[in-house]
Amino acid sequence: MEAMLKKELGTSMLKYTGYSGGGCISEGQSYDTDNGRVFVKINHKSQVLNFVFVCITCTNAITIKAKRMFDGEMASLDAILQTETIKVPKPVKVIELDTGGSAFVMEHLDMKGLTKYxxxxxxxxxxxxxxxxxxxxxxxxxxxxxxxxxxxxxxxxxxxxxxxxxxxxxxxxxxxxxxxxxxxxxxxxxxxxxxxxxxxxxxxxxxxxxxxxxxxxxxxxxxxxxxxxxxxxxxxxxxxxxxxxxxxxxxxxxxxxxxxxxxxxxxxxxxxxxxxxxxxxxxxxxxxxxxxxxxxxx
Missing domain, CATH: 3.90.1200.10 (Aminoglycoside phosphotransferase (APH), C-terminal lobe)
Structure with a gap:
């Protein structure tokens, strides 16, 4: 997978930072690249259950391709970014994996729990x-x-x-x-x-x-x-x-x-x-x- 990420991102360096995270659907890891640090959400399944229901590209709670789910998230982040009202990670690219599933690359942000804002x-x-x-x-x-x-x-x-x-x-x-x-x-x-x-x-x-x-x-x-x-x-x-x-x-x-x-x-x-x-x-x-x-x- 890392070789594919290097190719798709056009980077000679792809170094795992040691930071990882995830939820009930996807896992995530951060990498240093030639163009800065990125966060990569990965879903190894070719299809996932989308139970959120309401997004720009996905309107029903159905089993969908992981790529379509990530395409919807990327479109959502793009739409919010264009308003210039509230900070969200900048999306970079959705990549289909050779092994099945997809990855969503976005800007890495050093985040912690909301306490004072x-x-x-x-x-x-x-x-x-x-x-x-x-x-x-x-x-x-x-x-x-x-x-x-x-x-x-x-x-x-x-x-x-x-x-x-x-x-x-x-x-x-x-x-x-x-x-x-x-x-x-x-x-x-x-x-x-x-x-x-x-x-x-x-x-x-x-x-x-x-x-x-x-x-x-x-x-x-x-x-x-x-x-x-x-x-x-x-x-x-x-x-x-x-x-x-x-x-x-x-x-x-x-x-x-x-x-x-x-x-x-x-x-x-x-x-x-x-x-x-x-x-x-x-x-x-x-x-x-x-x-x-x-x-x-x-």
Whole structure:
């Protein structure tokens, strides 16, 4: 594999630094090259289960090629980089391995756990979420025309996110209570958005505590699964797995104030992640999924 990396990166030196890391899907290692230090994420399987669901190039929880998964991550990092709002590793190249699987090469960042930049993270994430709106506002001022983007977020989220997850629940275990609760909840969902304007925002897509860190310069986010959607969606998984301080939320909401009905919509966005985890990690998430649905249909 190292010979292939040398060739693909055009480097005569490829020296393992001793740093490694990884998650439940891929492993990673850092190397020194002629052009500086890089971090290489490796998945040795030709196909992997993509359970994140929402990224620029991958829209369903299906078994996909490792290369396609890394292509999606690279596109996500590129999209976030172009906003110049928040630091992410610069992507370099996706490489298909002769032995099967793929590798994703990106900039190496000396990161450690987030401890002192929570306020900056809140401000920068808000700027990321507001970037598209500011661009559209500028375009409107310059062209004095209506925005053509009229996609219905509420219908999209209800049908293509929640309904899809519940279809998977039905297929795997046929839970009657979930089926009955959904029949009531899907009728109520539009009411949760009556007092909020949804402007498409570029989202990280999977921003829990394990995907944030810091360098000496400030906060970093990584492992994105980016897409355009309601900015509040990003905060759903944050509330589930923690890792974000009160200073983060204060800074974020100073820039993106809570709209009426925020608390219930936050539960609605948590519901997707609970259902997703129920489908992929088992019945341990059943009770939390049903509890959220019961709370929302009251």
């Amino acid at each position: 929570s306020t900056q993270l809140g401000e920068k994430l808000a700027n990321l979420h507001l970037h598209n709106k500011r661009s559209l506002d500028k375009q409107m001022r310059e062209q004095q025309t209506e925005n053509e983007w009229q996609d219905d977020w509420v219908t999209f989220y209800s049908r293509h996110r929640l309904q899809h997850q519940l279809n998977m629940v039905e297929k795997s275990c046929g839970d009657r209570e979930a089926r009955e609760l959904w029949s009531h909840l899907q009728l109520k969902i539009p009411q949760l958005f009556t007092e909020v304007e949804v402007v498409p925002a570029l989202l990280h897509g999977d921003l829990w505590g394990g995907n944030v860190a810091q360098t000496t310069e400030g906060p970093v986010i990584f492992d994105p699964a980016s897409f355009y959607g309601h900015s509040e969606y990003e905060l759903g998984i944050m509330a589930m797995f923690g890792g974000f301080s009160s200073s983060f939320y204060a800074a974020y909401h100073e820039n993106v104030p809570k709209a009426p009905g925020f608390t219930q919509r936050n539960q609605l966005y948590q519901l997707f992640h609970n259902l997703n985890h129920w489908n992929h990690f088992g019945g341990g998430y059943k009770s939390s999924s049903l509890r959220i649905m019961k709370d929302l249909v009251k």
